Amino acid sequence: MRWTIKPKPEQDAIRDLMDAIKVDPLVATLLLQRGIETYEDALRFFRPQLSHLHDPFLMKDMDLAVRRIEEAIQLGQNILVYGDYDVDGTTAVALVSSYLLERYPNVATYIPDRYAEGYGVSFAGIDFAHDNEIKLIIALDCGIKALDKVAYAREKGIDFIICDHHRPGDQIPQAVAVLDPKRSDCSYPYDELCGCGIGFKLIQALEERAGRPVEGILSYLDLVATAIAADIVPITGENRVLTYYGLEVINQKKRPGIRAILNTVRKSELNVTDVVFIIAPRINAAGRMEHGRYAVALLTETDQARAEEMAKAIEQFNADRRDLDKEITEEALLQIQENKEEDRFTSVVFKESWHKGVIGIVASRLTETYYRPTLVFTRSGEKLAASARSVKGFDLYNALEACKDYLEQFGGHKYAAGLTLEEHQYAAFKARFEEVVSSTIAPEMLRPEIRIDAEINLADITPKLMRILKQFEPFGPGNMKPVFLTHQLRDSGFAKGVGDDEKHLKLAVQQGRSNPLQAIGFGLGEKLPLVKDGGRFSAVYSLEENHWNGQVSLQLKIRDIRPD
Structure with missing residues (x-):
């Protein structure tokens, strides 16, 4: 583990x-x-406001998208809201479809079916639209590379609005509107929106055109x-604003589907980490194990x-996903x-x-074990399909671009991607x-890195500091949550292994004459001998509040330990 x-x-x-702001160094x-x-x-940063959201019409083609939706409604045309089967895609479909259905019935x-159709816009989806006399498809979290699919739809008299956040290829599909801040010809001020975020900008534009304030659509956040x-x-810029207000809505538990997911969770207030580990896996599980439509149905x-x-x-x-994930890993x-x-x-x-x-999850697990770019392949019809994951600093997308002669298709981001190829191309x-x-x-990219914000003493850790750090959220x-380094620590005599196989480390640390501070190191049980013998050590950690039996105390969440 590298400490930087x-x-x-x-x-x-x-x-x-x-x-300027009256804070300590x-x-x-x-x-x-x-x-x-x-x-x-x-x-x-500390007081995100809805007024900090950018004008949605700064996004290239937004005016065209709004005009085409308004035209569809005026003409009574059928609209299909189409999205990928992961969390980003299903939440985006739930958002845009429920917004439109509140105002117009023909939606x-x-x-797409993960197994029969694969990722993104499919010919089967377009055939479904044609069979149901749909004249407009709004594609969310997909479509930026669907040149042939969009052309096929045009032949059948179906228009496309694409709302995507993936990197475009050399050509942009010939859709009515292509909303993607990563387009080279798009000057939108923030290009890190997710697919659902672009869906939100679309409904924000529709509201603005109708003369209504953004406050009216906060419930979708x-x-x-x-x-x-x-x-x-x-979670910077516009995403910070959207997440800040979105967490408020989540914690109000107004949406029946999210309230149902959270009914078994004994937490009064959820943060981003809780969303990642509690809400997201369950929404994802529908598309992984059965069909993404179950997630959309729950969310709407x-x-x-x-x-x-x-x-x-x-x-x-x-639960089935967890079992399979473990077995395949x-x-x-x-x-x-x-x-x-x-x-x-x-x-x-x-x-x-x-x-x-579950191959995407397995790819992440393998990356945790060997810490190197990873692809996990399985059969998908007559082809092989893979999920790919990278390590910090290495651009996986560029690496796949260099291998594109062997691939049928690929897409994704710097750190995660999906691809398909013919089986005979696998070995090459x-x-x-x-x-x-x-x-x-770079050789250093093959070792996990802990980025340390500052070196501090335990005496610097106060309730006031914790109150300020909580305002850094989300x-x-x-x-990222600040990570600190402190030298010359010792255990005050409470160190022990806890959890299954005692794989976690629990201790109370002191520095000099400081009062002991409770600390927990998940997965650090093997470090027990290092702290048990009374020797001095350094630790990198973040700060958190420990809630137990109605009491709240400061706790160090230790990331790694080294002897001094």
């Missing part, structure tokens, strides 16, 4: 920010590291916040009793060992019976991918 201390800002900048340092340099920056939804958290996009259900029944079914999907790890591929620069594994719905692709990664990845990419 972030560069400390210039002293003049620290002093200026301290004077540590808080000023943490803010400057996040690009907060002035009083105005700090005000926007249907479509989620629980869906947007869930998608932002699940899709691991930066208005009757609480029916939502509870749907949530029970999805809970079972999630074990098989994939064994395959790497049997093939003697532990020392490669990549992990590329394949078994045709692996469940397509695997060799080429290893060659590309080995020649381009945390996520671009604004």
